[in-house]
Amino acid sequence: MASRVVFLSFVVFSFSSVLASDPSSLQDFCVADANNTALVNGFACKDPKMVQADDFSFSGLHLPGNTSNPVGSKVTLINVAKIPGLNTLGVSLARIDYAPWGINPPHYHPRASEIFTVIKGSLEVGFVTSNPENRFITKILHQGDVFVFPAGLIHFQRNLGTGLHLPFQV
Template identity: 75%
Template sequence: MASSILFFGFLAFSFSYVLASDPSSLQDFCVADENSNVIVNGLACKDPKEVKADDFSFSGLHLAGNTSNAVGSRATTVNVAQIPGLNTLGISLVRIDYAPRGINPPHTHPRGSEILTVIEGSLEVGFVTSSPENRLFTKVLRKGDVFVFPIGLIHFQRNVGNGNAVAIAALSSQNPGVITIANAMFGSTPDIPSDILVKAFQLDKNVVNYLQSRF
């Protein structure tokens, strides 16, 4: 009996040891080395002796983005491409400007959840859950309000105020990525065969051809 207890105790200890790992970074920082040819999941680290304060800084988020475009919004991203010191930290930031009635069209972030704060104006925001429910959660936000978009889910924002609107969003990845649904479906390179889009969206082929020409 004692030997059985000892054996199972040894198994439990061995199993816990195998699963053990470091849950966080093993160094103070890993500033991205933009000149490195090493390919890793992220970016290779710069020599810490060459790191400067500027590697952790970005200026310009106070400047409004140009919203003179088809959707009436502009995102100014602050990720690892703008701040090398974000490398391995799992966070990033974006400023979004909206013209009156402007939208940030339906899109997803494949590698990060998003928490958005309205700085100026009023926004209608929403996201759709995964199939088969495809449930829409939507809410009108005003200055100071906060809303969360879970990772990978399609979401959007629309300016419902009379003037310009501004939001700041934080994301749980140094490079969360963005897939704008319309651009991906109708503006891929090369084009997705039109008959697939006709059947998927239940549209006339002429409409699909028109949309592909627009994107």
């Protein structure tokens, strides 16, 4: 009898391990509280009863950035500082404006992939793989095209005359 209990306990434990998954969030959101200096995986959460629609909104992405600088591009980052409702969600958004032949210099995002859409013009994009071959993957994109850069890989974008895209970093 005792051996059956042990066997059944083992079977139940085995199935519970197989059915395990990531836990759901403990709360629907954690709007950043600008008045609190404590950091909790981001910023401290605003009291949910005080949250408003404006905590999840930003106006101004339609405004072009100033590209008169040495690289000929301007990144307008929309993060938790501009949309407090992004706190702890692991996502941000950016608009990049380019002067003719402007570049978003090689860079990487250690904890996030990047996806973007070309709104106008043409862009050359590329990244370098981290495998032993260190392959260079590049493509010319046009209006309406979408491209993804995997997390942690060095990548760039270069305007081929005129263009604009809105990358969504996830």
